[in-house]
Amino acid sequence: MSEEALDEIYQLLSSFSGDQEDARAHLRAGSFVVARMFRVDVLATFSHSLKLFHLLMNDYVRKHAIQKQDILASLERVLPVLLQRTGDSNARLRQKAQETIIESASYPELKPLHIITHYCVLPFNKTCAPRLAISRCELIEELMRILDVKTGDNGLTVDNVSKFCAQALEHNAGEVRELAIKLLLSLYKV
Incomplete structure (x- = not known):
């Protein structure tokens, strides 16, 4: 087409x-x-x-x-x-x-x-392609900027993002783990 x-x-x-x-x-x-x-x-x-x-x-x-x-x-x-x-x-x-x-x-x-937001915060496994894992972390980071994580009325809750980050911290690529730490720090500030 x-x-x-x-x-x-x-x-x-x-x-x-x-x-x-x-x-x-x-x-x-x-x-x-x-x-x-x-x-x-x-x-x-x-x-x-x-x-x-x-x-x-x-x-x-x-x-x-x-x-x-x-x-x-x-x-x-x-x-x-x-x-x-x-x-x-x-x-x-x-x-x-x-x-x-x-x-x-x-x-x-x-x-x-x-x-x-539900699809974005679905955890990925540690063998997920690094480029895809990095993009997923970047998506969460940007969504946290534009959507209110505090209220959780948009599906982007502290619990969902924490579970996502916990899985991302186990990824094989160091850059993915660094982004997960950055997300957790942003979440902690919230």
């Missing part, structure tokens, strides 16, 4: 004005396409996929009053792939994936669901 096809889907969804059932079906289909296109290594295609993801998870779900369970189902299809891309060898692609996750965590329709 090319960038032109993704642009056509974007136009179709941005101008869609059908009933609730069709809107839900379009969200499911759109999230399937996005999850699939997130696996493509071409930066231009990945960027167009991100644009479609932002439309779906922000304007589209708000405009069509999509139910929480439908949003969650779509995110559960897309987020694991996007999180995996935060460990990509292509630095620009990796950075775009991280920025998208951080930006999405603040979307009004997604923030109360806590699913983005």
